[in-house]
Amino acid sequence: MNSAERSIVRDMSLAPQGRLKMDWARDHMPVLARLRERLSVEKPLAGEKVAISLHLEAKTACLAELIRDAGAQVTITGSNPLSTQDDIAAALAQSGITVFARYNPSPEEYKDHLIKTLESRPGLIIDDGGDLVSTLHAECPDLLENVKGGCEETTTGILRLRSLEKEGKLRFPMVAVNDAYSKFLFDNRYGTGQSVWDGINRTTNLVVAGKTVVVAGYGWCGRGVAMRAKGLGAKVIVTEVDAIKATEAYMDGFTVMPMMEAAKHGDLFVTLTGNKGVIAAKHFQVMKHGAILANAGHFNVEIDVDALEQIAVNRRIVRKDITEYTMPNGRKLNLLAEGRLVNLAAGDGHPAEIMDMTFALQALCLLYVHENHKKLGENVLDVPYQIDEQVSRYFLEANGMQIDDLTEEQQRYLASWQLD
Structure with a gap:
């Protein structure tokens, strides 16, 4: 066979x-x-x-x-x-x-x-x-x-x-x-940064400029997504559980706040933490009408889709890879690619x-x-x-590039503890 x-x-x-x-x-x-x-x-x-x-x-x-x-x-x-x-x-x-x-x-x-x-x-x-x-x-x-x-x-x-x-x-x-x-310097940062937005933009056909984008997680993937969102003209909020990464996000020019607060402001959310329940029922309750939810972590657990299903009074597919959930008060939230990897489930990676x-x-x-x-x-x-x-x-x-090599003298200098 x-x-x-x-x-x-x-x-x-x-x-x-x-x-x-x-x-x-x-x-x-x-x-x-x-x-x-x-x-x-x-x-x-x-x-x-x-x-x-x-x-x-x-x-x-x-x-x-x-x-x-x-x-x-x-x-x-x-x-x-x-x-x-x-x-x-x-x-x-x-x-x-x-x-x-x-x-x-x-x-x-x-x-x-x-x-x-x-x-x-x-x-x-x-x-x-x-x-x-x-x-x-x-x-x-x-x-x-x-x-x-x-x-x-x-x-x-x-x-x-x-x-x-x-x-x-x-x-x-x-x-x-x-x-x-x-x-992580190239794939996680530049690869994820570009492919996530390729997937989101292809799926939604909406402009990013002027919107508030919430990036959950400021590891190398989160850095890339936040950087590309900024380049596309978005206002970017970063949520984190790591104080050092949160400080880095702040120093990189992004607003830092807890997800509960960010949920009130975001037009578009991207999760990249590797953890579960990053966006949960309590966050859905305060989100804007029309908010878009996307995940770029490996598993479909970062956005609590089960909770979204339970809260919603109606759901429908409004566009390929977009599920619209209607909340009890009439607000509508949009989930991309069933909460799975948006850059691959709704794009080419x-x-x-x-x-x-x-x-x-x-x-x-x-x-x-x-x-x-x-x-x-x-x-x-x-x-x-x-x-x-x-x-x-x-x-x-x-790509046709070359770099310098250390001379023997430079190698000796770097290997020595002496000052001269």
């Missing part, structure tokens, strides 16, 4: 459409192209099985094909029910990669796709949000012995891994790709050039685990600085 026959996808006839999108992304990912030149010849993952759970769209497909070209047998599933693109899933299945993913599966189907991916008995894992690793530890412990280690893409996933590690239950090394400088860097980190870190897993322990690990820097160097070279 070939990969297309093994796969579970919506419609294989969509494959040509998906391939066009993948070709466009591939043409704008020069760092992966450089890696492909080397890895497709060396085949360092020959004989290895790799399981991937990521947002299944065009840039992800380019990473999956790179890993396949490096010699691995690849099985892939989605990491969010609304971020899988059915044409991409079909194109990958046609290309020799086994795919278990459909757009908007039921919760039962989503879990089944994760388990089927794990049943490929992978030696290496790439995860986004921790669903694959959590399912492996909780529901498929008999498959743990096959796994050498893997990489995690997101803040949320790393929190889950740290919890597993703290309880002494993590059974293999996982590299925290999200925490690499080349990830981060720009290709940004994901080029992130997925180069994923590929290089996967090779690092493959080559060193026996001495890495059962831990959550930082990305080695050499890999982090290498990706940025590749990016600069691909």
